[in-house]
Amino acid sequence: MSHVNTTKFTLISIVVAALVLAFAHAMGIDYLFFAGYTILQFIVMATAWNILGGYCGYVNFGSAAFFALGAYSSVALIKFDAEIDELFPEGLAGILHHIFPLPVPVLIVIGAIVSGIVGFGMGYLTLRLRGAFFAIATLAMAVVLQTLIVNWDFVGGSRGAYIIRPENFELGALQVSYIEYLFVLMLSLAVVALVTARTIERSQLGFGFATIRDDELAAEACGVPTLRLKLIATTLSGAFMGMAGAPFPYYIGYLQPQSAFGLEYAVNSIAMPMIGGTTSWVGPLVGAIVLGSAQQYATVTISSAVNLLIVGLMLVGFVIIAPKGLLGLVQDRLRARRSS
């Protein structure tokens, strides 16, 4: 697929996404949307992680924090809507009621902006340091943000917040169940994330990222603006994670800091690109589909604790045995066949 240009690739992705949606709609099972949403969310998360981790070689352990920021900016706006009458005088409240509640796509954009800004700040503070420090700093940031959210009563604090998911989504004459609406949104996000990742890969930006990954010092010596490139990467990566998190409160119905900041988001968004392969947009996609489906299957058939163990073991196993991921294995196989 390397010869396909970006416009064609975008069209192909949209067609594939439409086929997925048509299939899911035809089946008409709500569970399919619930399970599919989780996998799509992981595709976005894994792709976002890979922009910084795979392309630039900077490990982010704080994926969950960016995700949770997206989710909590939605919670804050939903709570704000509920308390407009108490907070503002009548006239102003009337105007605000026309704007609120904000539609989910707007929440997604806001989540992206919030997480993107935090990603930028994070990068600005730490990226002048060596790689390992960045990784530790992301972990630290996740705990600081979690403490802030736990102590912020407006969004429920440590007790968590209940968000009521509407029964249906209506647009003119079209009426679908709300979970299908969320599924469609996440599907579009996945398309956007993949197209962005692929475009970066074959642009000057992507080559700049690759020089940072291979030898940052040499890149800087050759005049590559490494700090600026890294800031672009942290901002983009954070923004996509925020987008993935923004619709989450509506999906889960009850959001608690411990679950939103859960280590499983961090470990999954690292494990998926690692298992799929980090050098190309295909890797996170494959990894998310394989690992995401396996987890859905394990959660239903065994238990959710065991499914996390599977993720951990697969991550450790893959980084030791197959450093280039599934993608690398396939490429090596193809190359061997061609040369023999």
Add this chain to the structure above:
Amino acid sequence: MDISFDLLINAIVAGLLLGGFYAAVTAGVSISFGMLDIVNIAHPAFIILGSYIAYFVNINFGIDPIIVSILMLPVFFALGGVVYQVYYLSFERRGQESLRGLAFFFGLLFVTEVTLILVFGVDYRYVEAAYIGPSLHLGVIDLPLRMLVPCISALVLFGVLELFITRTFTGRAIMAVSQDQLALQLMAADPIRIKRIAFGVSIATASIAGALLIIIQPVEPSVGREYIGRVFAICVLGGLGSMPGALIAAVLLGVVESLTATFYGPSWAPAVAFGFLLLTLAFRPSGLLGR
């Protein structure tokens, strides 16, 4: 805010005791991260493993947790050796330690935590010992023995480690490998063997730190996560590879955290360590006593 003098003194004393304990927790990372350049973020998971072993033996056989942890030292040392060997063969030798090595330790952390959850569940566990409960009273100052004993043990551990590193042949070799691996090789010493020993020692300290942790507070598998930030904050704040620096930083962090918990509430305490870490990384990356 009305700050009573007694409360302030007690908060500072509690912080000093806590800081001593943090020093024990950090000792291992000081060696692995500070000297060997191995970013072992799974270290807290090994500490929790130590806690659970101390808990298991204590509950079933009634042996003192600190004695259990000393008996377990060789096991943890061997475990560290094995982990280093895998790390060396799979990552360090291929020069891939940054990205994949980090992911490896992260996976290890996760696997240990989930395994402990599967075996012991998510309930808080605690140990029983004669010194848990009573306190010494010196005027207005309260010294709970459950804090004092870990603090003293931690300081002993720290002192022994410092002596080991500065006075013994192996310890000096560890310092040498942290400074110049090639030069050590030219002296006909095997840097990989030295590093394996050093990493073994670093994991062995987790056994003792784990026992001390479960004396101080009840433990559940995900408690370790809070310590990731703390240990790295202390390590970086103290200056990489500097044991005295780590001790000062540990005590400093203990006091600040204890003051925060006393005057603003315990739910703010975790943010202190990480806030410290972020600020240090941003403004003084070489730490207090850094080179």
